[in-house]
Amino acid sequence: MSDLSFTENLTSSDITIEGTVGKVVAEDAKMSMRNVNVFYADKQAIKNVSLDLARNQVTALIGPSGCGKSTFLRCLNRMNDTIPICRVEGELLLEEQDIYAKNLDPVLLRARVGMVFQKPNPFPKSIYDNVAYGPKIHGLATNKAELDEIVISSLQKAGLFNEVKDRLDSPGTGLSGGQQQRLCIARTIAVSPEVILMDEPASALDPIATAVIEELIDELKEKYTIAIVTHSMQQAARVSQTTAYFHMGQLVEMGKTEQIFTNPVHTLTENYITGRFG
Amino acid sequence: MNRTTTEKVVKSLKQRHRKEKLFKAAGFASVCFGFLLVLTLISDIVIKATPAFHQHWLKLEIDYQQEWLGVDSLDYEKLESADYRKVLRRSILAMMPEVSGRQDKRSLYKLVSNNAEFTVRDALLKSPEFIGKKKNVWVMLDDDVDSYLKENTEFSQTGIRISEKQAGWIEQWYNNGLIDKQWNTEFLTSGDSREPELAGVRGALTGTMWTMLVTLILSFPLGVAAALYLEEFAPSNRFTDFIEVNINNLAAVPSIVFGLLGLAVIINLFGMPRSTPLVGGVVLTLMTLPTIIIASRASIKAVPPSIREAALGLGASKMQVAFGHVLPLAMPGIITGTIIGMAQALGETAPLLMIGMVAFIVDVPMGVTDASTVMPVQIYLWADSPERAFLAKTSAAILVLLTFLMMMNTLAATLRRKFEKRF
Numbered sequence: 271m272s273d274l275s276f277t278e279n280l281t282s283s284d285i286t287i288e289g290t291v292g293k294v295v296a297e298d299a300k301m302s303m304r305n306v307n308v309f310y311a312d313k314q315a316i317k318n319v320s321l322d323l324a325r326n327q328v329t330a331l332i333g334p335s336g337c338g339k340s341t342f343l344r345c346l347n348r349m350n351d352t353i354p355i356c357r358v359e360g361e362l363l364l365e366e367q368d369i370y371a372k373n374l375d376p377v378l379l380r381a382r383v384g385m386v387f388q389k390p391n392p393f394p395k396s397i398y399d400n401v402a403y404g405p406k407i408h409g410l411a412t413n414k415a416e417l418d419e420i421v422i423s424s425l426q427k428a429g430l431f432n433e434v435k436d437r438l439d440s441p442g443t444g445l446s447g448g449q450q451q452r453l454c455i456a457r458t459i460a461v462s463p464e465v466i467l468m469d470e471p472a473s474a475l476d477p478i479a480t481a482v483i484e485e486l487i488d489e490l491k492e493k494y495t496i497a498i499v500t501h502s503m504q505q506a507a508r509v510s511q512t513t514a515y516f517h518m519g520q521l522v523e524m525g526k527t528e529q530i531f532t533n534p535v536h537t538l539t540e541n542y543i544t545g546r547f548g
Numbered sequence: 549m550n551r552t553t554t555e556k557v558v559k560s561l562k563q564r565h566r567k568e569k570l571f572k573a574a575g576f577a578s579v580c581f582g583f584l585l586v587l588t589l590i591s592d593i594v595i596k597a598t599p600a601f602h603q604h605w606l607k608l609e610i611d612y613q614q615e616w617l618g619v620d621s622l623d624y625e626k627l628e629s630a631d632y633r634k635v636l637r638r639s640i641l642a643m644m645p646e647v648s649g650r651q652d653k654r655s656l657y658k659l660v661s662n663n664a665e666f667t668v669r670d671a672l673l674k675s676p677e678f679i680g681k682k683k684n685v686w687v688m689l690d691d692d693v694d695s696y697l698k699e700n701t702e703f704s705q706t707g708i709r710i711s712e713k714q715a716g717w718i719e720q721w722y723n724n725g726l727i728d729k730q731w732n733t734e735f736l737t738s739g740d741s742r743e744p745e746l747a748g749v750r751g752a753l754t755g756t757m758w759t760m761l762v763t764l765i766l767s768f769p770l771g772v773a774a775a776l777y778l779e780e781f782a783p784s785n786r787f788t789d790f791i792e793v794n795i796n797n798l799a800a801v802p803s804i805v806f807g808l809l810g811l812a813v814i815i816n817l818f819g820m821p822r823s824t825p826l827v828g829g830v831v832l833t834l835m836t837l838p839t840i841i842i843a844s845r846a847s848i849k850a851v852p853p854s855i856r857e858a859a860l861g862l863g864a865s866k867m868q869v870a871f872g873h874v875l876p877l878a879m880p881g882i883i884t885g886t887i888i889g890m891a892q893a894l895g896e897t898a899p900l901l902m903i904g905m906v907a908f909i910v911d912v913p914m915g916v917t918d919a920s921t922v923m924p925v926q927i928y929l930w931a932d933s934p935e936r937a938f939l940a941k942t943s944a945a946i947l948v949l950l951t952f953l954m955m956m957n958t959l960a961a962t963l964r965r966k967f968e969k970r971f
Contacts, residue, residue: 347861349857349860349861352856352857352860354783354784377863377864377865378863379863380860380861380862380863381862381863384861384862385857385861386861387854387857387858387861389854391852391854391855391857391858392858393855393858393859393873394855394877403859403862403864403872404862404863407862407863407864407865407868407872408863454858457858457862458861458862461862461863
């Protein structure tokens with residue numbers, strides 16, 4: 271039996287996904303999604319997914335490549351709006367507010383739901399301007415002193431301030447990869463969002479920079495609700511309280527992180543987290 | 549790797565290296581060939597242009613006799629309209645008493661430029677105390693004399709109308725040290741003229757500046773805005789596809805067609821004044837726009853999407869993303885596209901012929917609604933003139949045009965460097 275057919279067996283359609291196993295409803299939900307379907311033109315990328323993001327907790331979305339976890343994450347602050355062929359159906363609520371409501375401005379939504387991307391993407395501006403950009407466009411600071419305070423406190427929260435305090439005017443693109451990603455987190459925090467979405471924030475970083483980011487995520491959950499997409503199961507296990515396992519656009523299983531990693535219910539989840547495929 | 553494989557690789561390696569060497573050599577040869585061509589062209593132009601930068605002058609002792617001038621008082625207004633031609637001619641005759649006969653006298657007078665009498669007038673107006681007295685005045689020599697002296701050839705050669713007698717007089721003056729060669733500053737400070745020795749590029753150069761200004765002011769914002777709209781805001785549907793195809797086609801339309809459009813629509817329909825930098829600029833804008841739009845779109849497309857996402861993710865509006873992030877990052881490419889379009893417009897003649905910018909205009913245009921011509925049209929006009937002196941003027945005008953182009957490019961390169969940032 272070749273390797274390929276071995277993987278096929280593990281993920282074959284014989285293993286049925288009948289709805290989601292586990293607990294998708296949180297007691298204190300910051301965001302709650304029900305029956306979400308996402309289509310790219312005719313292709314369905316997300317099939318009937320329901321889940322809650324618990325307040326001040328880290329929810330990890332895991333699953334093999336192309337399972338739709340990033341697509342789902344991008345629905346939560348309507349980043350998918352930029353893709354013309356993408357269509358989102360279902361009920362997505364942020365504190366009882368329908369985020370796909372016609373009268374809701376995505377600009378406002380994105381100020382409340384921030385996002386950190388896979389590849390560090392600082393603006394080609396100074397470190398200071400990178401962080402100050404969000405507060406500036408939203409008019410959060412009325413004067414320079416206030417802006418300075420926001421920038422400094424954001425950099426402090428992102429654990430970057432001590433490293434860059436002497437060179438706030440140097441370009442953000444000149445920092446190392448890990449520093450750039452923390453700069454991006456600082457930039458997101460500066461707008462004081464309620465939810466932070468992270469799309470594989472450490473996948474382009476070395477282990478030490480990753481550890482720093484993970485530590486940061488752990489601290490950030492005191493103030494923010496966080497959803498993180500990750501390829502690394504160890505990372506999910508380390509930083510999250512709740513884990514959701516996606517497979518082929520479906521939410522297979524969701525539950526407490528310890529339970530998912532120690533005692534998965536669904537066969538697919540078990541095959542994935544035991545590292546038999548993925 | 550077993551032995552045969554290694555052998556095969558070694559064999560193919562030789563061939564690959566040979567190919568690389570061949571390509572390098574061919575590339576170097578083509579670069580050299582191109583450089584040689586440019587060098588030949590430029591040196592040819594420079595050599596041909598050199599005579600135009602000098603002009604021969606004649607020292608005359610002008611006798612400002614009141615009787616000849618036809619004035620009896622020092623009235624400034626009367627002095628201005630006095631008969632200086634008589635003064636000039638009598639003074640020349642006084643210097644050459646041996647010349648007699650109507651025909652000889654006329655050919656003698658012909659040796660000085662048409663504007664010599666104005667030089668004589670200006671000299672007196674500047675210091676009126678010389679009235680009734682004699683004064684040395686340098687006057688310009690006629691272009692035929694100038695060419696004759698510069699080319700150091702036999703008289704009555706093609707294009708140089710100097711008779712044997714005239715050649716003798718010139719030699720006499722020359723030997724007496726009455727003829728002096730000076731820098732031809734008139735070339736840069738005066739407008740066009742039928743007399744080659746008086747013709748300058750100032751009119752055409754100013755016209756070019758006005759035309760380029762109108763073109764830049766119209767085409768840059770329009771082109772960039774169109775590109776930005778098409779790339780960042782427009783929905784991708786049949787309509788935008790149709791527009792895209794049309795823009796690409798427009799870039800390939802022969803420029804004279806734009807001239808016809810300018811004549812039919814801008815001049816005849818809208819009634820804008822013909823032969824003006826305003827109309828020229830509008831026509832050249834039509835021609836330049838597709839170039840700028842295509843280059844700007846390519847440059848906007850090349851801005852990494854991660855930057856757009858970063859800004860959108862922070863809650864920036866589409867407008868803020870486009871103007872705050874995409875445009876600054878695309879600016880170097882946009883400037884390159886603009887300079888290519890502007891350089892094209894700078895050298896364009898055909899469409900301007902259609903809107904009357906080919907007219908003979910002596911005055912330097914003072915604004916965009918003054919009739920004027922442009923450098924390439926001026927070059928075309930001079931190249932078409934029979935006088936020998938215009939040959940050098942044509943080459944000199946080409947040099948001026950090239951210098952203008954280089955200055956424009958340097959400015960663009962400086963701007964570009966300012967906008968270039970790492971990302």
